[in-house]
Amino acid sequence: MQIGGISKYVIEIHTKDDIVKAFNFVREKNLPFYFLGAGANTFGTDEGFSGAIILNKILGITEIPDGEFNVSGGEKWDDFVSFIVERGYSGVECLAGIPGTVGAAPVQNIGAYGQEVKDTILSVEVFDFKTGKFKTLEKAECDFSYRHSIFNSNERGRYFILSVNFKLKKGEVEGELYNSLQRYLDENGISSRDPKIIAEAVRKIRDSKLPKPEEEASSGSFFKNVYVSEDKVAELDERGIPHHGTKVNTGWLIENAGLKGKDFYGFKVSDKAALVLINESATSYSDLEKAVEEISKAVEEKFGFSLEQEPNVIGLEQK
Ligand SMILES: Cc1cc2nc3c(=O)[nH]c(=O)nc-3n(C[C@H](O)[C@H](O)[C@H](O)COP(=O)(O)OP(=O)(O)OC[C@H]3O[C@@H](n4cnc5c(N)ncnc54)[C@H](O)[C@@H]3O)c2cc1C
Numbered sequence: 361m362q363i364g365g366i367s368k369y370v371i372e373i374h375t376k377d378d379i380v381k382a383f384n385f386v387r388e389k390n391l392p393f394y395f396l397g398a399g400a401n402t403f404g405t406d407e408g409f410s411g412a413i414i415l416n417k418i419l420g421i422t423e424i425p426d427g428e429f430n431v432s433g434g435e436k437w438d439d440f441v442s443f444i445v446e447r448g449y450s451g452v453e454c455l456a457g458i459p460g461t462v463g464a465a466p467v468q469n470i471g472a473y474g475q476e477v478k479d480t481i482l483s484v485e486v487f488d489f490k491t492g493k494f495k496t497l498e499k500a501e502c503d504f505s506y507r508h509s510i511f512n513s514n515e516r517g518r519y520f521i522l523s524v525n526f527k528l529k530k531g532e533v534e535g536e537l538y539n540s541l542q543r544y545l546d547e548n549g550i551s552s553r554d555p556k557i558i559a560e561a562v563r564k565i566r567d568s569k570l571p572k573p574e575e576e577a578s579s580g581s582f583f584k585n586v587y588v589s590e591d592k593v594a595e596l597d598e599r600g601i602p603h604h605g606t607k608v609n610t611g612w613l614i615e616n617a618g619l620k621g622k623d624f625y626g627f628k629v630s631d632k633a634a635l636v637l638i639n640e641s642a643t644s645y646s647d648l649e650k651a652v653e654e655i656s657k658a659v660e661e662k663f664g665f666s667l668e669q670e671p672n673v674i675g676l677e678q679k
Contacts, residue, residue, distance in 0.1 A: 362577040363645050364404025364674070367394075369412035373434075374419075376494070379487045379520055382414050386489075393489070394674045395520050397433070397461030401468065401579050404674040405645045413674070416463045418522060427528045428482065433463020433521045437470070445556040449528035451480040454541065456559035457566040459573050459580070463521040467511040468670070469504045473562055474538035478504035480526045486519035495519075506607075507584055507670060533558050541565065569632045577639035578630070579671040582652075585610045585635075586665045601663070608665065611635045614655065617662040624651035645673075 369391070371382045386393045392411030396402060418432040421440065427449060431440055441456045454475035464470075465477045466484050481504075484497045497519070503510045511519060532553035537545070541558075544550075544565050550557060571578045586608040588596065593606060602609040614620065614634035621631035626642025637655075642648065656667045 361403040361579055361648070361671075362639050363406075363642060363648060365406055365408025367404070367409040367411070367413045367674070370415055371412050372415050372417045373520070374417050376418075376487075376522060379414075379522065380492075382412070383487065383489060383492055386412050386414075387492075392675065393517075395517070396674075397464035398436070398459060400459040400573060401464065401670065402672045402674060403579065403645065403648075405676065407675075409675045411675070414520060416461055416521070418463075420523075427530055429526045429528065430485075430523055431462045431526065432523045433461060435462045436460075437462050437465055441559060444528055445559045448555065449530055450533045450555040450558075451475075451526075451528040452477070453533060453555040453559040454538065454562055457563040457570075462524055466502060466504070466509055466521060466524060468507045469509050471506070472566075473541045476504070476506075478502070478509075480528055482525040482527050484519075484521055485523045485525070486521055488519055490518050494522075506587065512672070571630065571636060571638055578636050581633070581635040581670055582637040583610055583614070583635050583655075583667045584670045586613070586667070610665075610667070613659050613663050613665060614667075617658045619655055619658055624654050627651040629655065 371385065373379050373382060394409065394411065394413050396413050396415050416434045418434040420432040421435060421443060422430040424430060437458055437460050438456060440462055441452050445453055452475070454473035455470060455477060458470050458472060466481060470477045478499065481499050481502070483499060484502060486495050486497055488495050501510070511521070533555050541561065544561055550561060570580065587606050588608060590606060593603065596603045596608065602612050611634040614629060619629045620634045622629050623640065625647040626640055627648060628638045628640050630636035630638055637651065652669060660666055
């Protein structure tokens with residue numbers, strides 16, 4: 361997002377030994393700490409951080425028979441997707457093009473075009489900063505749901521994710537595809553269900569809608585989609601608010617509150633995807649806070665839904 365201050369310490373983790381050393385370092389100095397991957401979904405406050413950022417740089421992908429893969433947390437997520445689809449496996453093709461690391465993927469249970477990373481995760485290898493021990497968390501222990509896991513809720517800041525174990529399926533992509541993806545395939549005369557071709561299609565759609573991190577500063581979708589309870593779905597239809605089951609099209613809410621393309625304190629509501637905020641000229645976290653407040657207020661006043669921020673803020677919620 362190109363905002364925020366400076367961190368007192370940054371510790372790079374390249375091996376399992378490094379994480380033990382980092383743990384001892386922050387404990388001895390009694391420092392607050394923050395786990396970071398590529399920082400695609402994280403920013404800092406203007407005051408900076410008086411503790412240690414613990415940066416995941418562990419690399420390596422190990423193929424285990426029967427479609428199982430152990431992938432180190434510092435690997436680039438999109439490189440892993442390419443690696444998988446090249447080998448003819450399906451299960452993560454709709455998550456192509458998502459910036460960031462493999463180690464961060466379980467944290468908010470990354471998702472796109474109807475797929476979520478939880479669908480292919482078997483277990484997560486972690487180092488526990490509460491007990492100082494290595495541990496394997498089975499999928500059921502991670503409590504995954506939409507943009508949620510134990511890693512960004514009850515146990516935020518406790519487990520450093522070293523690697524993730526995946527189970528992929530060999531062969532074509534099965535089942536119904538997400539509407540907008542299927543529409544793109546139809547419009548482009550693509551009938552193949554080869555995971556590599558689907559991943560390419562997803563990348564093309566994303567390129568046409570989402571800012572490229574290296575060209576425009578953003579954290580992807582800034583606001584989470586709003587979910588309503590089952591008994592409120594009919595009401596959405598009556599009010600003409602588009603939704604996918606209980607998931608409200610929150611980009612539509614922002615757009616229809618008249619905010620798309622508008623500038624707030626240097627942050628622009630993307631004119632291609634209204635959930636995305638692009639930093640055009642802002643230099644401070646406090647500008648972002650003001651922008652978020654105004655956007656949220658406008659949506660709340662018009663539609664009665666409160667928006668929730670997706671990205672993480674260093675030092676605010678994790679000590
Ligand atoms: C242009 C753009 C498009 C995006 N599109 C999508 C999308 O379609 N779907 C989607 O779900 N997300 C999307 N995102 C958000 C982002 O890509 C994901 O959240 C991604 O997982 C962030 O990876 P990262 O390595 O940069 O994580 P970071 O920003 O470094 O960290 C994110 C969170 O994970 C924690 N964390 C990171 N590494 C570890 C670790 N090793 N152990 C424990 N905790 C850790 C951090 O403390 C933080 O809370 C998008 C972002 C951008 C900029």
